[in-house]
Amino acid sequence: MPVRASTWRRSRPPILRGPAIAVIALVVILGFLSVYPLSMLLYGSLHSTPPGMAGTFNLDGYQEVMTRQNLITLLNTVGISLAKTIPSVVIAVVLAWILARTDTPFRGTLEVLITLPFFIPPILTAMAWGMLGNPQVGLLNQLFQWATGSSSAPINVYSYGGVVWHMMQYSVPFLFLLIVDAFRAMDPSLEEAARMCGAARWRTFRTITLQLMLPALTGAAILSFIRGIENFESPLFFGSPAGIRVITTDIYDSINQRSPPQYQYATAASFVIMVLLFLIVLLQWKLLRGRSFTTVTGKGYSPGVIKLGKWRWATFAFCVSFFFLTVVLPIGQLFIGSFFKFFGFYQWDMLTLDHYRAVFGSSEFWRGLGNTMYLGLAGASLTMVLGGVVAYVSVRTKWRGRLLIDAMAWLPWMMPGIVLGVGFLWGFALLPHAIPIYGTIWALLLAYISLGTPLSVRVMSSSYAQLSYDLEECSRVHGANWLQTMWRVVIALAWPSFAIGWVLIFFGIMRELSASVLLYSVGSEVLSVVLLKLWANGNAEQVSVIGLIMMALVLIFRWVQLKIMKSQLGTLRA
Amino acid sequence: MSSVTLENISKSFGDFNAVSGVDLRVSEGEFVTLLGPSGCGKTTTLRMVAGLEQNTGGRISIGSDVVSDAARGLFVPSERRQLGMVFQSYAIWPHLTVFENVAYPLRVRRRPSAEIGERVSKALLLVEMEGFAQRPAPALSGGQQQRVAIARALVSEPKVLLLDEPLSNLDAKLRLQMGEEFRAIQKRLGMTTIYVTHDQSEAMALSDRVVVMERGKIQQIGAPEEIYRFPTKRTVAAFFGTPNLLDAEVEGCERLDGRRVRLDVVGKGWRGSCEAADEARPGEVVTVMVRPEDTRIVMADSGAGEQELKWSGHIAHTTYRGAIRSVVVQTENGRLTVDAAASCNYAIGDNVNVVAHRRAAWAIRKDEALI
CATH class of the missing domain: 2.40.50.140 (Nucleic acid-binding proteins)
Structure with missing residues (x-):
């Protein structure tokens, strides 16, 4: 039937046009989410007046940034980040080794417990530690005074040490999650060969195990260092009260604490920190180029588990005490704090449920909870859909423009929340009045999507990378068109990763403070902003109640996520 | 069942010519093997027949339908060529049961479920996997996955069956057995088959005709004995x-x-x-x-x-x-x-x-x- 051939010819143009339309649509969306705020940042830094007002272009902003005071701020930022990264790496390596390579009891449970701090919004632990380590009425100091009888207060979290300690609670589990698989998946014969050559256990660990881990460790440490520079909560809570300034809090103060707000200064400083981070990322690429992150071939090795004898209870205790310090103590403080009339005065006659009544009766709390849930659900879903599409285009197709899309989606990864917040602040204010995003909940939604996209792309890329092309091609040959293949094969196989990524993005939105605090307005406060306001008003008791509720949410979502991961492993390894 | 005709087919990736000037006619019901060392263009040729690669030159017809003609810019996508294919990795979808894997080609063609049930059981019976219908696909051994892949390729009664090194992941003994089973099924159904392999003994044992390829070109086409005893080229x-x-x-x-x-x-x-x-x-x-x-x-x-x-x-x-x-x-x-x-x-x-x-x-x- 040669006649049919001519009717088939029409089938070709959509195949050619489809990618072009998709690529253009993605470029527009990603451009608005990443390139637009970035260029507004640059525009703002050169413009003498706040967004929307007539002004001139000059370099005053950059001039203000280049001062001696700011050099100290920069040194503070870098110094604090280094001070928290180095001990964090050491602790994370020890934890990873204990849980991946020794016969310490209850390793599965311990792993869940010690990674938990990573999922708790930092604002909660910051407030809890603010109460625990308060030099006047902190619980730890009270305990110390009660136990020793002295009147001195050795612990003060409002210090360099406090900032570093609070950051470490996040960077240790973060680093652990990044490196533990490298420990777990290592080919044991590499170590066994060293043993056969006469190296003792410690020497083997030093000369083989650690060396093989070095690329993975370096990468993770640089990432952690970058996170330290971007950190906002720790210096805001523990640094600012003690007069310790870092770049992120400096940007925040120049907009929120000064009248009139110093927009030009803030945007110029934001742009400078972006450039700094970009240089670090370049350095990271240079350092790690050509060095593989994996010492594995993908075969299912069962790495040699070292028998520790009775020392295994020491390693067990080490893991438990980490969990106790980073999770039990702060949550316990929130729990106690929520039942006493005044924070710091813990006597039986001060017990009360008033704070619960106040919180549940407050419209502000319910609005914040509603906004957070709404933004979390919508934001996580949209971010994952966008990430899924971007990852598909960049990993699974050979379309022209996929590299550009990939780079644009990655761009927000370099932007600390506070910087992106400033960029969007300008961006939304300069939009035509027909698009009223400024000061609405949409502003937060867009910022969250932008912040979450790099992560969602990464999660979905690695998920697609595991699917062999054959699975897709096989479907096409057997009569399924592109859409059917996507739906029945690709999405059906990638949905567990989608769900895991979704929960991660949801966590990210729930904990987000630095961009939210710049972009919220009356009516669109999220829980973290409500908490910050209450804290600023000195209402630590209601903060504890809301903190506990958020903790419960975190635990539920983390549990669901672990469930999905387990079932996914089950189906793929069965 | 249809014949397959390749007329002066070529495929280049940039400057590299993976396949050049291939002419081949596979008759109805014939079992033809593309044989050659890795990188000789045999898999690319098969994938062009499947529509997974687009030929940059020449014309491919299945039966009397032209499915790809580089000169006229005509290209029929894979799913409309009515083919069955067995992949080297088997490509068994891990999220589906054996039954659902085999039923897939019928489901995407929206056949009634009674017909699907009947045809899937028939296909599974053919490969002696009828007892495994409800198994999740990852719980199968290599040989069993192979059988499922064959059942899936045959269930929609394709015009042509394409096989891309289907035996290379099996151990030697199973390879021999599966090869014989292939040939038996193919003969019983009289299915036009194009088979790609780098294993000469497999090619000898299974094929009506063998096509020896090297560096993207056909070196010789002939019955196994002819190729073995009367080669026309040193290679x-x-x-x-x-x-x-x-x-x-x-x-x-x-x-x-x-x-x-x-x-x-x-x-x-x-x-x-x-x-x-x-x-x-x-x-x-x-x-x-x-x-x-x-x-x-x-x-x-x-x-x-x-x-x-x-x-x-x-x-x-x-x-x-x-x-x-x-x-x-x-x-x-x-x-x-x-x-x-x-x-x-x-x-x-x-x-x-x-x-x-x-x-x-x-x-x-x-x-x-x-x-």
């Missing part, structure tokens, strides 16, 4: 087993029948006659192929028959291989490999003669030998 000869290839000069030429000629040739330290496909002028240099299994070793002083070729030399070394013993004899014309009985034993250095019947010696033209 084809060398691809099967380890034949002895000797250079010789033509002295005389005589036509035997429509297909063969007899050549009188002289080499270094030997002379005699052999057969060839084409006539050659006296003085022309040809390559004479003698397969190890067609030669035998005789005492040094014994002569050869009139219809035999003879080389004198001494034993260089021997290798015991179980069924046979490989004996390498050093002659004036280089080393010759001889398949001798396993029970024979020779001492290194013994003077011997190697003889072969002239009908077992096949000459290949030199100009074609150097592609």
